[in-house]
Amino acid sequence: MGMIADERRRLADLVESLSSEQLRTRSLCEAWTVKEVVGHLVAAVAGSNGAALLLLVRSGFNIHRANARLAAQMAARPAGELAAMLRANAENPFRPPIVGYPGQLTDLQVHGQDIRRPLGLPHDLQPERLRVSLDFLVGGRAVGFVPKRRPAGLRFEATDLDWSWGSGPLVRGAGEAVMLALTGRHAAFADLSGEGVAELLSRTK
Template sequence: MTSDLLPMIAAERRRIADLIDSLTPEQLATPSLCGEWTVQEVAGHLAVPFLVPQWRFLPLILRSGFSLHAANARLAREVGRRPAGGLAAALRSHAEHPLRPPVVGHPGQLTDLQVHGQDIRRPLGLPGDLHPDPLRVSLDFLVGGRAIGFIDRRWIAGLRFEATDLDWSAGAGPLVRGPGEAVLLALTGRRVVLPELTGDGVAVLAGRGT
């Protein structure tokens, strides 16, 4: 399965590179759906593996108090200060790179690209339909127990999620139902999609922290 995901990953990198190249400076400075990152800083995050040498990661983790999240955020902001065209070029020229992050592997890499692509598109009001096959891979990954750093298990615990356009479901309990793209973002804690979902579980999510 891993090798089957590489063409999907390459396609997503190229889609995001094309997207970044199409944006104005104002759009690049827009807050994304991902925490406090701007659209350009999200692009920086996705380009980090191709622009930052590996030897820099350990010292940065040490300076960040052994917090991978904090180190990741610092790198995203640092690399996000580079010209947007260079970030797009890095994603495009490394589209077929077989990067395989530890633990989460290629499913995690594909999911990172799909989720962050929507983090960019949605605040800008840009269409971002995700292809069904990669979307299904990411939904399975998020509920499969290996999505470390992607989801908070307390956020989705005791709920059933259903994608109306994919014939996909997982979990048991009050229902959270809607388009697969909205379910993907809901699983990763993006509250902005809750109005697009139906079922008794939506109110449960709305009452939870992330």
């Protein structure tokens, strides 16, 4: 929970540092701008449950469509307000089912890179937090993050962390790139090497 709270505060600092043009930049989540990604992360802890349920109903119970609409609604607020909401909810103890706190931490780290990479900003990820997310993504509980078949039969090695997992054709690279590739971000594949990279890429299409 302490890691999550700190990541929310760091994201708030980042949001306040961005220009209007940067906030309008297309993120690695291709359907969302940088500001809409921030809106999604704010909505996860600061949105009204009743409003979220109503949007889900109006979206035909399609959770991805409802999520996109909720993110867009949040993103209509001023950036400073979104940053303030992140800080106000930094220590919000909400624990989502199945994915739990590791899922929340991973959501913050992955979406943080969805923002930073297109803007050419350093990732500034903390090794111990990145390790938690890598363990989560290959651990079978990452519902909505990684289909179970995606990492199956492959070996992953982080070149900048004491972390590896699996057996089979190798996928090797910095922990940040491995995390993003596991979650289907094609922009990270250029930073990977090994005979398993092509197979992993084929599983993200």
